Amino acid sequence: MNPPVIARVTTASPEETEALGARWGAHLRPGMMICLRGDLGAGKTVLASGILRGAGAPGPFRSPTFTLVWEHRGQFDLYHVDLYRLSSAEAIEDLPWDAMISERASAVIEWADRLPDSMRTPDRLEVFLSRPDDSPLGREVRAEGYGECRRLISEAGE
Numbered sequence: 099m100n101p102p103v104i105a106r107v108t109t110a111s112p113e114e115t116e117a118l119g120a121r122w123g124a125h126l127r128p129g130m131m132i133c134l135r136g137d138l139g140a141g142k143t144v145l146a147s148g149i150l151r152g153a154g155a156p157g158p159f160r161s162p163t164f165t166l167v168w169e170h171r172g173q174f175d176l177y178h179v180d181l182y183r184l185s186s187a188e189a190i191e192d193l194p195w196d197a198m199i200s201e202r203a204s205a206v207i208e209w210a211d212r213l214p215d216s217m218r219t220p221d222r223l224e225v226f227l228s229r230p231d232d233s234p235l236g237r238e239v240r241a242e243g244y245g246e247c248r249r250l251i252s253e254a255g256e
């Protein structure tokens with residue numbers, strides 16, 4: 099298997115993080131899984147909103163913390179998932195993954211560190227967001243593209 103394509107970007111504002119997501123989202127295709135990791139307030143929802151917009155969804159975009167899943171319609175079906183409130187592997191496995199990642203659908207997942215490794219699909223972007231100590235509006239974004247998702251990074255020119 100090809101090694102992952104890796105991007106490291108520092109954004110200086112929420113708008114820059116959203117725009118980064120939109121550049122990746124423009125290359126999102128059905129069957130892809132976007133896994134977002136990072137602490138509360140790291141910028142997962144901001145980045146997810148950009149990805150959804152880039153994939154053609156009209157918005158508005160809201161955090162799925164309480165609903166668990168928001169469904170959007172872009173060029174195909176887009177699912178915005180938040181695993182924060184799901185504490186058990188069983189509860190996570192019970193989500194409708196076959197519908198959310200399919201030949202017609204793609205999913206963007208917040209708190210993806212809770213997803214068991216066995217559920218990670220091959221065409222996947224793994225994103226790690228963190229805050230540098232010295233800058234309240236800065237965020238460090240590291241992304242690893244696997245399989246078809248290598249293209250998200252290479253074609254977005256990061």
Ligand SMILES: Nc1ncnc2c1ncn2[C@@H]1O[C@H](COP(=O)(O)OP(=O)(O)O)[C@@H](O)[C@H]1O
Nearest residue numbers: 110111112115138139140141142143144235237
């Ligand atoms: N560079 C940045 N990128 C993203 N969000 C930022 C940035 N700087 C400040 N913020 C703020 O941090 C918060 C991120 O919130 P959110 O995306 O909901 O985080 P999470 O989903 O990871 O809990 C927002 O209030 C946003 O305005």
Ligand SMILES: [Mg+2]
Nearest residue numbers: 142143161208
């Ligand atoms: Mg969030």
